[in-house]
Amino acid sequence: MSVLTGWRAALRIARRDALRAKGRSALVLSMIALPVLGVTAADVTYRSSSPTVAEDLTARMGSADAVFSSAGIGAVPLEQMPDAGTWGTPDGAPEIPGEDERRPVNVPATFPKGARYLSEQSVPAVVTTRHGVVNTEIVELRTSDPAVRGKLGLVDGAYPHGEGEVVATEHFLESAGLGVGSRTTLSGPGRTYTITGSVELPGDLDKSALYADPGAVIAPWKAAAGRDEKIVPPYPGDMTWLVRSPTGAGISWPDVLRANEKGVLVLSRQVALDPPPDSEVPLLAHEAMSFTESSAELSAAVVTVVAMAVLEIVLLAGPAFAVGARRSRRQLGLVGTCGGDRSQVRAVVLAGGLVLGAVGAVTGVAAGIGLTVLFRPMIEGWTGSRFGELDIRPWELLGIAVIGLVTGVLAALAPAVVAGRQSVLESLTGRRGTRRSSRVLPLVGGVALTGGVAVAVYGGTTGDTRFVAGGSVVAELGVLACIPVIVGLLGRLGTRLPLSPRMALRDAARNRGRTAPAVAAVMAAVAGTVAIATYTTSVQAEHDYDRLRSLTPGTVALVASEPAAADQLPLARSAAERNLAVTGGRADIRRVWAGSDCTVYYEDENSCGTLELVKPTGKGHSCPLQGAGARKLAEGLSAQEHKELMSSPACVDEYTTAQALTTGDSDIAVGDASLLRSYVGLDDPAAADALAAGTPVLLNSAYAQDGRVTLKAVHTYNERDKENRRLHPGKAEATTDRLKVYVAPAKYAATPGIRMILPQRTADRLGLHTADYGTVYTVAHTPTDAESQAVSAAFTRAGDGVYLQTENPMERNDEDVILLFLALFAGVVTLGAAAITTGLAKADAEADLTTLSAVGAPPDVRRSLSGFQCLVVALTGVLLGTAAGVVPAVALRLVDLREATAAMREQPMDSAYTPVVLPWETIGLLTLVVPVLAGLLAAAFAGSRLSLARRAG
Structure with a gap:
């Protein structure tokens, strides 16, 4: 028989076997089609959402030339x-x-x-x-x-x-x-x-x-x-x-x-x-300009995504082909009795991968295009731009389909080799024989895991991302090699558990051939998700720390744009309290100044008064990260030590911020205890009593020495400032006062816009001027568009001299969407892997379930057993994937730490804080919600009725 004739017969047998075992075939098709669908949808979406030069020109100039x-x-x-x-x-x-x-x-x-x-x-x-x-x-x-x-x-x-x-x-x-x-x-x-x-x-x-x-x-x-x-x-x-x-x-x-x-x-x-x-472009004649496109990172990303998709298909579809080969072992034995050799037996199993791979690839490509068309409006809304045209590139889609086809064949390769090694007698009698697990593989896996982690950490500390990537992959492969042993140990955990979970654990340990690949597939998907989520969450935490706030969290401020607008504040306050989600906290602020007010009489700056809070010199008062010796000091600091020093009162106000409250050059505000509670967040009876007694509250302790501060005022007058001229006649007068203050804890030194709160009675005693400046409120949430528009309308009616200041939250929409999609992707893979394993377990253990029913087990045992089998696979894979995913994320953060530390030593005021923050929401979703959901779905769709059959042999 020729090779072509043999393969034609093998394909015919594989097609009939796929139609006969529709459930198992559907599982294999879904796991081949799903990754192909995802890659196809991603390819069409990327090509369609990336405007061509012509489309970009049309968006900028319409149909003009x-x-x-x-x-x-x-x-x-x-x-x-x-x-x-x-x-x-x-x-x-x-x-x-x-x-x-x-x-x-x-x-x-x-x-x-x-x-x-x-x-x-x-x-x-x-x-x-x-x-x-x-x-x-x-x-x-x-x-x-x-x-x-x-x-x-x-x-x-x-x-x-x-x-x-x-x-x-x-x-x-x-x-x-x-x-x-x-x-x-x-x-x-x-x-x-x-x-x-x-x-x-x-x-x-x-x-x-x-x-x-x-x-x-x-x-x-x-x-x-x-x-x-x-x-x-x-x-x-x-x-x-x-x-x-x-x-x-x-x-x-x-x-x-x-x-x-x-x-x-x-x-x-x-x-x-x-x-x-270029010779006709004059700008290029004398400008050294280079416009090279770097596609290395994009190519690496594409290769990585394709490799992960292939790995997922092989890991998930492989056990399905193995179970299918076992279910068809009598048929394969008959091929041997009819003169077929081992290569032809292998061809039958490989033909099954070819048939299902081809159908799955075509189905995945078609479904990917269809879903992209269906969800096109949603994708356009998310990206913020319309597709020019649906850009379908046949050669790229053909390549994706071929990858799906080849992957189906690869998934059937190992089961084909095993089927070809079985004797005809074993195939006809249905005996599986006794197989021992490899003792070498776990040792190799342990060495690979340890070495991979070490290489990844080395790459992080040296700043070489190639070592990070390589070490992370080796470590993950090491965990994959250890999974059979880990699955084998699961059977020992159920000794004291009820019947269904105990049987599920023992079944997973006994049938490692189908359990381990499914666990590995879940682990691979979850590891990638946790790695990206951990890195993204850590970067967000770093940005939160580096962010210079203009207001304290949970507050908004009404501010008069100029002194003459202060009489509009009562109406503005009424409008704010009527339209904003004010929670009850309110504090009115007055500004304070000495001599003539520069904000009013700005024509002659020499005629303006000044009010200065003098900062002492010496240790504890001057920031050591500035001035002589700062770079030498920074060279010996760790990132944590630098963070603690930057957060100290001596350094915290040395970097500027866009403050919403600008009460003066020294950030001195006149207020009472309500300002402490609502804005500063200092609910201390001793501080409130100090203000009531006329003692200022100092928020930045670096300005205090022996419990006192030095307040320097220069009283001047302007020819137009008759009131101030009456209070301070003659030439400019400088006064210096040593005031006893209540010093707040160090954490309040970073309060935006306020360095010290001065009681009104003390300002009057010192001969300082005060006037209404604004009001701060505590709010339940950042004002919505409707709330802001209503308040702005009231301000306009009042005279348009008051404005609302809010603390704009950091833009995290893109990161949140990415994390959500990653979690959904990992969840889908987890559910799919668990469902396939459960389905294979049911197909593989049908005889055992029949025996279990025959000895008197209740019908609901079938449902609960399926649910726990699904739960075991999903939970084991998620936990291993979470541990494996942390490794590359930590290594990449070490790279960031190295770069930030080098920048900090060049510029001592630059932050080197590089935290590692675990994405607990994503991890909680994957470790709690997804496995439980998988178990419940498996239990719901598992039939509780058995049709008793006579066991062969």
């Missing part, structure tokens, strides 16, 4: 790259003049003769919403012009026509609570506009803006400001032009060069799609 804009340097020649991303001035060009001396550029004069163009200009504005008012952007652009198509698209309604109409992006309408047909009023000139439609920018779905025709907003606003000095004039941004060539041939590179000579920057579709040679 080019975008012309002034470079902002006046009428000075410039040179640019073909994509307009980089530009500079030519050698020998005149020096760029100052902003006041620049001659305006007549950009339209540089357009090709007869060109058609549209202007685009934006202006920041405050408009009314359903909830109040909001700061937004209004863009003057004729959105109804066909040249804008692709840059902006109409979703609902109609384009604006005339001065009283606008369209809004969907994001703006959602946050403002408005819709098509709503009206919004522009604060300042008071002009009202009707929203005639909703639009979206395909390249920026998250943009919040209004669009009006040219001349509908900026010009009337300027005219109103000219008539009424109370109206603040607009401050529009630079204008750009969308240009269409008169001939339709596009804007050529010579056209771009001619515009550059006038100081105009041009992004041309024709030039960007077909750039000129």
Whole structure:
């Protein structure tokens, strides 16, 4: 019989066997198709969501041929790259003049003769919403012009026509609570506009803006400001032009060069799609520029993902083929009795992998494309941009399908070899024989685990990520080699357990051939998830530590923008308490100063008073990380020691932050005990009593010496400041006071914006001036869009002199989504592996279950046994994967620690804090929820009724 004829018969047998054992075939198909589906969906999504150059140009200029804009340097020649991303001035060009001396550029004069163009200009504005008012952007652009198509698209309604109409992006309408047909009023000139439609920018779905025709907003606003000095004039941004060539041939590179000579920057579709040679780009003639794309990391990532997918399929589908071969051993024995040799027996099993691999690969590719199409709107919303076209690349999908096919064959390879070694007698009688576990494999695994961890740690300490990656892989392979022994030990754990969990543990230990690969597959998926989640969570914790807060957590502040606006605070406070989620904590703050107030009389700075909290010198007062000897000191510090030193009162206020409370140069605020409780978070009766008695509370102990602080005030007066001149006549007077203070614990030294709280009575005694500054509140959550808009509207009605300061949370949306997807991926693999193992266990142990029922076991034992079998596989794999995943994460953090420590020794004030934080939420989901869910699902879908059958033999 020829080779072709033999394989044809093997394929026919494999096809019939797959149709006969539909349940087992479905399990194998699902585990081959799922990774292929995931890779296919990822490939199509990545290709479709990554805009091509043409799609990016369309998102920026619509159907126009080019975008012309002034470079902002006046009428000075410039040179640019073909994509307009980089530009500079030519050698020998005149020096760029100052902003006041620049001659305006007549950009339209540089357009090709007869060109058609549209202007685009934006202006920041405050408009009314359903909830109040909001700061937004209004863009003057004729959105109804066909040249804008692709840059902006109409979703609902109609384009604006005339001065009283606008369209809004969907994001703006959602946050403002408005819709098509709503009206919004522009604060300042008071002009009202009707929203005639909703639009979206395909390249920026998250943009919040209004669009009006040219001349509908900026010009009337300027005219109103000219008539009424109370109206603040607009401050529009630079204008750009969308240009269409008169001939339709596009804007050529010579056209771009001619515009550059006038100081105009041009992004041309024709030039960007077909750039000129480097010899024709003047900027490259004298600039050492390099634009190399590094694809090594991307290639490594792709190879890693593909390798992991192949490993998952082999580990999960391999046991299924092994069980299938055992279930078909009589059929394979008959092949031997009919003259078939061992190679033909192997061919039958391999043909099963070929058939199921081909069907699984085709199913996975088709399902991947279908799911991408189905979830396309959700993916576009997550990425914030529309797909240009669904980019399906046949050769890439064919490669993915081939990988699935080959993997199916590889998964059947080991069972095929085992089946080929069985004698015909064993195959016909169904005897499995006695097989001992390898004693060498666990020893090799232990050595690989120890050596891999050591190599990974070495790579972390030396900063070589190649050792980190290699050591982590070796360590994971070592754990894989130890899994059979670990599974074998599971049987000893159930001695005192009830019947079902005891049988599940013993069944897992006795059938290591199907249990160990499933546990390994779960471990591999969970290890990757835990590694990435641990590293991401640790980096987030580092960013939290490095973050310079403008307010204390859980607080917001109302601040008067200028002294004259202090009389608006009562109305602003009422609005805030009515609209914000205030939890009851409130504290009013007064600012304090000496002499004339510089915030009012700023014409003559020499006539302003000063108030200074003098910081003593010496150990405990001066930050040792600054000045002479700082670098030498930093060289001997560990990251933890540096963190403790940076958190000390002496160093904590040496780095600047964007503080919401700016009560003065010395950060002295006038307040009472409510400020301690609501803002500082210091609920200490002794501190409250000190304030009531007129003793200041010092939050930064580095300014205290022997329980006292030095307060230096220079009392001056301005000719316009009659009140201060009455209090402090004559020349400038400097006074220094030593005040007894209550020193707060060191952790309160980092309180943003406040260094010391001064009682009103003490300020009066020292002859200092005070005035209302603002109020801080404790809130249940950061104000929502609706709450902020309602409060802003009330502030506007009060006079627009008070503003709301909030502590913006760190943007973690992307990281949270990534962690969620990783957890879901690991959960799906865990459920799939546990389900396959449970299904194989049921198929493999059907005779044992029949015997169990025959000796009187209740019907529910079948359900509970299936549930515990699933739980054992899932929980064991998750626990091993969690331990294995921590290794690469810790090693990578060691790399970060090395780099941060080196930077800290160069710049002693730079933080070297590099924590390792475990993602307990992800770990809890994987170790508690997923295994329990897997067990419950297995128990729910397991039948409790048995059909008794006669046992063969």
